[in-house]
Amino acid sequence: MTTETKSGKSPADRAMDEASIAIIEKAGRDCVDTCFSRMDTQANQCTFGKKGLCCRICHMGPCRITPKSPRGVCGADADTVVARNYLREVTGGTAAHSDHARHLVLLLKNVAQGHGGGYGIKDEKALRYTARLYKVEEAGRTNEAVALDLANLFLGEFTSQEDPLKTLKLAPAKRIGVWEKQGIMPMGVDRMIVEAMHRTTMGVDHDYKNLLLHAFRTSLADGWGGARIGSMVSDILFGTPTPVRSAANLGVLGEKTVNIVVHGHEPALSDMLAVTVNDPEIKAYAKAAGAEGVTLAGLCCTANEILMRHGVPIAGNFLQQELAIITGAVEMMVVDVQCCMPSLPEVAAAYHTEVISTADIAKTVGAAHMSFDEHDGAGSAKAILKRAIDNFKNRDPKKVFIPKAKEQMVAGFSVDAIKYMLGGTYRASFRPLNDAIIAGRIRGVVGIVGCNNPKSKTDEYTNELTKELIKQNVLVLKTGCSAIASGKRGWLTPETAIQFAGPGLREVCEAVGIPPILHMGSCVDNSRLLEATTEIVMEGGLGDDLSMVPAVGVAPEWMSEKAVAIGCYFVASGVDVVLGHPFYIGGSDNVTKFMNEETKGLFGGSFHVCDTAKEAAVRCLALLDEKREKLGINQKAERKLLDMKDRRGSNV
Numbered sequence: 001m002t003t004e005t006k007s008g009k010s011p012a013d014r015a016m017d018e019a020s021i022a023i024i025e026k027a028g029r030d031c032v033d034t035c036f037s038r039m040d041t042q043a044n045q046c047t048f049g050k051k052g053l054c055c056r057i058c059h060m061g062p063c064r065i066t067p068k069s070p071r072g073v074c075g076a077d078a079d080t081v082v083a084r085n086y087l088r089e090v091t092g093g094t095a096a097h098s099d100h101a102r103h104l105v106l107l108l109k110n111v112a113q114g115h116g117g118g119y120g121i122k123d124e125k126a127l128r129y130t131a132r133l134y135k136v137e138e139a140g141r142t143n144e145a146v147a148l149d150l151a152n153l154f155l156g157e158f159t160s161q162e163d164p165l166k167t168l169k170l171a172p173a174k175r176i177g178v179w180e181k182q183g184i185m186p187m188g189v190d191r192m193i194v195e196a197m198h199r200t201t202m203g204v205d206h207d208y209k210n211l212l213l214h215a216f217r218t219s220l221a222d223g224w225g226g227a228r229i230g231s232m233v234s235d236i237l238f239g240t241p242t243p244v245r246s247a248a249n250l251g252v253l254g255e256k257t258v259n260i261v262v263h264g265h266e267p268a269l270s271d272m273l274a275v276t277v278n279d280p281e282i283k284a285y286a287k288a289a290g291a292e293g294v295t296l297a298g299l300c301c302t303a304n305e306i307l308m309r310h311g312v313p314i315a316g317n318f319l320q321q322e323l324a325i326i327t328g329a330v331e332m333m334v335v336d337v338q339c340c341m342p343s344l345p346e347v348a349a350a351y352h353t354e355v356i357s358t359a360d361i362a363k364t365v366g367a368a369h370m371s372f373d374e375h376d377g378a379g380s381a382k383a384i385l386k387r388a389i390d391n392f393k394n395r396d397p398k399k400v401f402i403p404k405a406k407e408q409m410v411a412g413f414s415v416d417a418i419k420y421m422l423g424g425t426y427r428a429s430f431r432p433l434n435d436a437i438i439a440g441r442i443r444g445v446v447g448i449v450g451c452n453n454p455k456s457k458t459d460e461y462t463n464e465l466t467k468e469l470i471k472q473n474v475l476v477l478k479t480g481c482s483a484i485a486s487g488k489r490g491w492l493t494p495e496t497a498i499q500f501a502g503p504g505l506r507e508v509c510e511a512v513g514i515p516p517i518l519h520m521g522s523c524v525d526n527s528r529l530l531e532a533t534t535e536i537v538m539e540g541g542l543g544d545d546l547s548m549v550p551a552v553g554v555a556p557e558w559m560s561e562k563a564v565a566i567g568c569y570f571v572a573s574g575v576d577v578v579l580g581h582p583f584y585i586g587g588s589d590n591v592t593k594f595m596n597e598e599t600k601g602l603f604g605g606s607f608h609v610c611d612t613a614k615e616a617a618v619r620c621l622a623l624l625d626e627k628r629e630k631l632g633i634n635q636k637a638e639r640k641l642l643d644m645k646d647r648r649g650s651n652v
């Protein structure tokens with residue numbers, strides 16, 4: 001059944017961390033297929049697909065563009081086909097983040113109207129701050145009244161037909177000017193998505209540049225619309241993250257506890273589970289079932305959401321979802337939406353694990369479905385937890401192997417938290433960071449984001465690049481599965497600075513008490529990276545636009561359409577993006593040139609493809625230095641400890 005042991009690659013070629021290696025070996029022994037073995041059976045992947053040259057948009061095809069047949073039946077050439085396929089990917093990614101955000105906005109509206117079940121406004125400060133950002137009257141009004149106005153305003157961000165997104169105004173004025181000049185100011189998120197689908201249907205938009213510009217416009221509706229709104233509303237409903245200690249990797253699973261792994265993205269259910277798991281009734285129920293308690297752990301981005309807000313440990317990142325089940329120690333895996341492999345029920349069938357789907361828009365054959373009722377969130381959460389506990393008796397000790405590997409970590413660096421760490425309660429500000437960049441103690445900021453992909457060794461590129469960058473005094477910001485990769489490595493602690501960071505970065509981290517790699521949240525929270533870069537601009541001294549800040553984005557091991565959209569909104573925001581492997585655009589030289597070169601002139605940032613971490617590190621440093629050069633701050637850093645006095649002084 002499995003090709004795990006028959007493939008040319010050994011488990012150690014598949015992943016960096018010991019826990020994953022051990023469980024991939026176990027998968028082989030247990031004859032269970034995983035994405036790693038399926039990668040082997042999919043060895044001959046479609047080269048037309050890879051180059052973006054397969055068109056199945058109409059039923060005269062599917063057509064494949066080749067040198068001998070350079071046009072499809074309709075006459076579409078490589079440029080049109082590649083650009084249309086690409087725009088559809090960006091649209092898929094934008095839709096995913098934005099639908100996630102819409103659910104949260106609707107929950108906020110329910111809460112405001114008094115029928116939010118067990119949910120409430122956890123962070124009043126965030127609510128009122130956000131209201132002021134959008135000029136929603138808040139003084140002297142109840143939280144509910146403010147929340148209702150804000151929720152309605154946000155709903156308008158999805159449906160607006162003629163007016164650009166209001167959220168765009170959170171960007172620096174100069175950047176808004178760039179978007180206006182290039183004609184890519186997005187209207188409502190839904191409109192952008194519908195328009196993208198219209199423009200890519202047969203016989204509509206055939207100009208590759210026009211199509212690609214709409215890809216950037218749609219992506220802005222994600223990064224500066226859906227994703228940004230998603231993060232803001234999550235903070236209001238569930239609390240703005242602050243630094244919290246926890247642990248990561250499969251070793252967080254308990255030998256004697258009921259193990260429940262939450263997997264997916266939307267925080268509504270997982271947050272409720274994180275709260276309800278501490279209910280005395282649940283604890284007693286677990287004891288009565290013969291367990292020492294319940295271990296709740298997370299996978300992928302829902303893990304990041306409840307890690308940041310509750311310190312719930314992380315079982316792993318994207319490629320560990322099947323591996324978690326193969327430990328034989330998971331009573332239940334609860335999935336909602338996005339990044340959940342359809343293989344999970346089949347893997348679970350080899351053990352006692354129950355896979356429970358909870359979102360009515362996301363069902364999987366073989367998974368039991370327990371529709372999550374937000375109006376009775378606590379009730380739904382309790383029912384799920386009890387069902388998992390009931391399954392504890394079915395665990396087969398002979399099939400259990402929980403790897404020891406787990407590392408301590410600190411997460412929860414929202415922009416607010418970073419400001420506070422840098423400046424304290426009364427002087428919360430990015431000033432010390434800007435000063436450190438200007439003085440050269442910190443060379444720049446690199447956001448390393450995104451997924452794992454079984455095409456490459458899990459976490460290797462991400463971790464190698466991270467290590468090299470902090471050594472070169474680059475502050476690394478992380479989200480998504482890339483953040484989890486650092487957590488598993490034990491690098492999300494302040495001590496990492498002492499071990500690996502270059503002298504300038506180390507001084508700053510030690511003075512401020514932060515790790516040199518900051519875990520900023522889920523993939524939706526990539527909007528926090530834009531927010532942080534905007535804060536740097538607003539703080540002054542590093543240019544008046546995002547494209548001037550020495551900042552780069554990297555997606556080393558990406559696999560999702562969401563990552564495609566994220567890359568696009570970074571570039572449209574003026575931030576260069578390094579990809580560990582290329583988009584499916586290689587079939588068109590024109591499209592490739594547009595994405596990797598011409599965008600620089602239009603937006604101030606472009607895409608760069610670097611096959612190895614080493615190459616990526618060199619490219620990132622060159623890009624940072626290029627920005628430093630333009631700002632006139634590229635002299636050698638004077639080494640000086642950033643002490644409390646400096647930090648206070650710099651704010652005056």
Ligand code: NFS
Pocket residue numbers: 265300301318338339449450451452479480481482522523524559560562563
């Ligand atoms: Ni992002 Fe999160 Fe992970 Fe990639 Fe998937 S979990 S939304 S897409 S795999 S980082």
